[in-house]
Amino acid sequence: MAEGxxxxxxxxxxxxxAVLFIFGLKRMSSPVTARSGILWAxxxxxxxxxxxxxxxxxxxxxxxxxxxxxxxxxxxWSGKRVAMTDMPQMIALYNGMGGGAxxxxxxxxxxxQNAVHETVPLILAVLGAVIGSISLSGSLIAWAKLDGRINxxxxxxxxxxxxxxxxLATLAVGAYIVFIAHGHASPAIVAAFFxxxxxFGVLMxxxxxxxxxxxxxxxxxxxxxxxxxxEGYVLQNPALxxxxxxxxxxxxxxxxxxxKAMNRSVSNVIFSNFGASGDDQQGEIKGTQKPAEASDAAIxxxxxxxxxxxxxxxxxxxxAQHKLYEFVKLLVDAGVEVKFAIHPVAGRMPGHMNxxxxxxxxxxxxxxxxxxxxxxxxxxxxxxxIGANDTVNPAARTNKSSxxxxxxxxxxxxxxxxxxVKRGQGKGYSGVENELFxxxxxxxxxxxxxxxxxxxxxxxxxxxxxx
Amino acid sequence: xxxxxxxxxxxxxxxxxxxxxxxxxxxxxxxLMSGSNFVHGIVLVGAMVALGHADTTLEKTIGFxxxxxxxxxxxxxxxxxxxxxxxxxxxxxxxxxxxH
Numbered sequence: 001m002a003e004g005x006x007x008x009x010x011x012x013x014x015x016x017x018a019v020l021f022i023f024g025l026k027r028m029s030s031p032v033t034a035r036s037g038i039l040w041a042x043x044x045x046x047x048x049x050x051x052x053x054x055x056x057x058x059x060x061x062x063x064x065x066x067x068x069x070x071x072x073x074x075x076x077w078s079g080k081r082v083a084m085t086d087m088p089q090m091i092a093l094y095n096g097m098g099g100g101a102x103x104x105x106x107x108x109x110x111x112x113q114n115a116v117h118e119t120v121p122l123i124l125a126v127l128g129a130v131i132g133s134i135s136l137s138g139s140l141i142a143w144a145k146l147d148g149r150i151n152x153x154x155x156x157x158x159x160x161x162x163x164x165x166x167x168l169a170t171l172a173v174g175a176y177i178v179f180i181a182h183g184h185a186s187p188a189i190v191a192a193f194f195x196x197x198x199x200f201g202v203l204m205x206x207x208x209x210x211x212x213x214x215x216x217x218x219x220x221x222x223x224x225x226x227x228x229x230x231e232g233y234v235l236q237n238p239a240l241x242x243x244x245x246x247x248x249x250x251x252x253x254x255x256x257x258x259x260k261a262m263n264r265s266v267s268n269v270i271f272s273n274f275g276a277s278g279d280d281q282q283g284e285i286k287g288t289q290k291p292a293e294a295s296d297a298a299i300x301x302x303x304x305x306x307x308x309x310x311x312x313x314x315x316x317x318x319x320a321q322h323k324l325y326e327f328v329k330l331l332v333d334a335g336v337e338v339k340f341a342i343h344p345v346a347g348r349m350p351g352h353m354n355x356x357x358x359x360x361x362x363x364x365x366x367x368x369x370x371x372x373x374x375x376x377x378x379x380x381x382x383x384x385x386i387g388a389n390d391t392v393n394p395a396a397r398t399n400k401s402s403x404x405x406x407x408x409x410x411x412x413x414x415x416x417x418x419x420x421v422k423r424g425q426g427k428g429y430s431g432v433e434n435e436l437f438x439x440x441x442x443x444x445x446x447x448x449x450x451x452x453x454x455x456x457x458x459x460x461x462x463x464x465x466x467x
Numbered sequence: 468x469x470x471x472x473x474x475x476x477x478x479x480x481x482x483x484x485x486x487x488x489x490x491x492x493x494x495x496x497x498x499l500m501s502g503s504n505f506v507h508g509i510v511l512v513g514a515m516v517a518l519g520h521a522d523t524t525l526e527k528t529i530g531f532x533x534x535x536x537x538x539x540x541x542x543x544x545x546x547x548x549x550x551x552x553x554x555x556x557x558x559x560x561x562x563x564x565x566x567h
Contacts, residue, residue, distance in 0.1 A: 029491040058519030071538025079546030098540035101510045104533025108517040228510045243509040245480035250488040351496035358554035
């Protein structure tokens, strides 16, 4: 084939890839077609990767192949064995890699001394480098925090001033590379530029609490998309430009939706140190926590008309979702109407709990979003809260001094009877005391969620056996 | 491609991304974030081109790291998205292994 034909083949393939990506993402936005969506997008990726080997004027093929093989094996292996509960941090890790790759493309461009650099591509290369580098180091911190490798938050006075100065200094070095050095800055200056952006990503993420991490990961996902789009222009590659910008805007919207679900603004998440204060200014809660036996709770649910389940991250940590669904099937067989009520931030990020329930085989038409089910709690005989805390805390409605004030919550307290399955007397992720646990219609079932579910299953089964 | 054409591409792509996501139910937020994470794994193509045109050892090293990271992004993003979406079933299509 002549070089012109090869170019045409490559361009046509990239076009097909862009179409497949958009089509795949579209299908991924509905539960019925979601599974096929990722397959279409995957096909697009495969096509683009294969034709890129035909790209004219390339060398270093052994290096390219080696890097792809190693990266593929490691990512495949880690992606296959990661637990569903650890999904958010895994997404953060893969996302950071994408940001790093975008940064690496920019670095190779900026280090190439013999090329003639034009201003517009240089600006985009530098911007993409900053955004990609922040996404890389920030995502690594987000991963480490969600994975429990870094605990707590890290703050010092004047932190935001230090961050601001560092950010401006990084941009200033970037401006020097573009407008003064015209893309021929020395490697030391390029290294300082990337170093500044990477350190800024770390400093920006360190003060943010674990509860806000999903919003941050989503933001960095959008960042990486944007960086990829910018580097796509530098390389004159429309596939990167389109895919990157689609993810950049979709990721931004997703970030806003998540922040809204948590009743936080994005700037609030990034600049306001959530969870640092709050626990010192809470009023005393009156009443006592009343314990209950798992078997009693199970039998009451067996004879109820309507039961609503509000699961939280604790359910997943205890790996109790399979046992829970086994119990639910017993209830359904006994004629009880059972629904799952999912708070937007149940689990560690929006939609995470749905994934965990789906893993246990719970059909998605038993699962309801907060807006769809909140009015039904007052008709429910029993609401059972398993491993959730902040998402059912009435303080979000009433207590203005509470850090979670204003967040929409599940109205479990309106059910006739509330059971809360809980490991101990600890507080939720936000560190806020929960007055629901002291309410008159609430009883606490203490214990590991999985053991509690097993006890509940046995209680219902022994009832059936006694007939 | 001129800067103006690029601007048009960026603008249309941004609207596309917004439209595709705007009607998504909350239950798909995590898989979709993962799916879009996979899509920007296309950076692999750019990293391959960058490494393919690298001359000095420094450029090759950085290019190699770029391809390595990009492959991780693309493959890892695909695997975890596929695993999550595989589990979405309705009660009608549950199949034999769930019933007893």
